[in-house]
Amino acid sequence: MSDITFQTDYDITHLTTFGIKVKTALYAEYADWKELTRICRSDEYMENEVLHIGGGSNLLFVHDFNGLILHSAIKGIVEYDRKDDQQTVFVIAGAAEKWDDLVQYCVEHNLAGMENLSGIPGEVGASPVQNVGAYGVEAGDIIHNVEVFDRTTRRVETIPGEECGFAYRDSKFKNEWRDRYYVLRVSFRLHRSEIASNTEYGALRGLEQRLGHVPTLRDVREEVIKIRDSKLPNPAVIGSAGSFFKNPIVRQAYYEKEMLIACPDIPRYRVDEVQQGSH
């Protein structure tokens, strides 16, 4: 049984996309739930404020963190075919996998469903927390279940996607489960196809006409990355957490009577579409 190493006075600047110089009093990584259990039994854990981070792309530290920062080192991407349905594939990824590496893997293996989510920074473990979304798709649409570590019982559980309360950039992990679970792995329900199925949202609309053929997963990935690069600076060059804004939700009457008159070109999506829009 290996001992857990707690780094002290640890510089975590490189672990956030803002790149603002920041240190944490304590820092630890775990490779599996057994190591996480040992961390949770330690004095360092019990006596400190604890924050679990992923890729640090949705966090802004305004001063040093006087507590314990945890980070998953659980890696791995595996595929399982559904026996009764040749088209459906479950892809299970460790929390520490980079989100975009997972998307790239799925696109390269003709596993359709997450290609619209190309280019989003961060790690797999945070994807159910924020319910990451962009270009008409959000993680909650394709999450089959989430393997979690329950901090209160110190047991591993599997929560079906339908129970996670996914909503527009929201989930129970951000609310009532905030201090309860650490995400260990996420299972995604995808299907075998090289053809992309969701090309009707925003700037993706008309892609088939522009390309002259039915868009493949690779086409959509390339297009999404191109659009994203034209809209947002690379956080490796200019530190950021992406867009800070969520689409505002207004009554249809207000939109038609006030907003459209003041600004006839204002983009709008129905609420069911907005719930899947870019963050």
Ligand SMILES: Cc1cc2nc3c(=O)[nH]c(=O)nc-3n(C[C@H](O)[C@H](O)[C@H](O)COP(=O)(O)OP(=O)(O)OC[C@H]3O[C@@H](n4cnc5c(N)ncnc54)[C@H](O)[C@@H]3O)c2cc1C
């Ligand atoms: C340039 C840029 C563009 C972006 N574009 C988008 C976009 O299009 N759509 C979108 O939805 N988001 C976008 N984001 C925001 C961000 O990428 C996502 O919110 C992402 O899911 C955050 O992942 P992370 O691993 O960096 O999480 P962090 O920022 O490290 O953490 C975010 C939250 O998740 C929690 N968390 C992290 N890992 C775990 C875990 N294993 N278990 C439990 N809780 C955990 C943290 O405690 C924290 O509350 C963008 C950010 C940037 C910098």
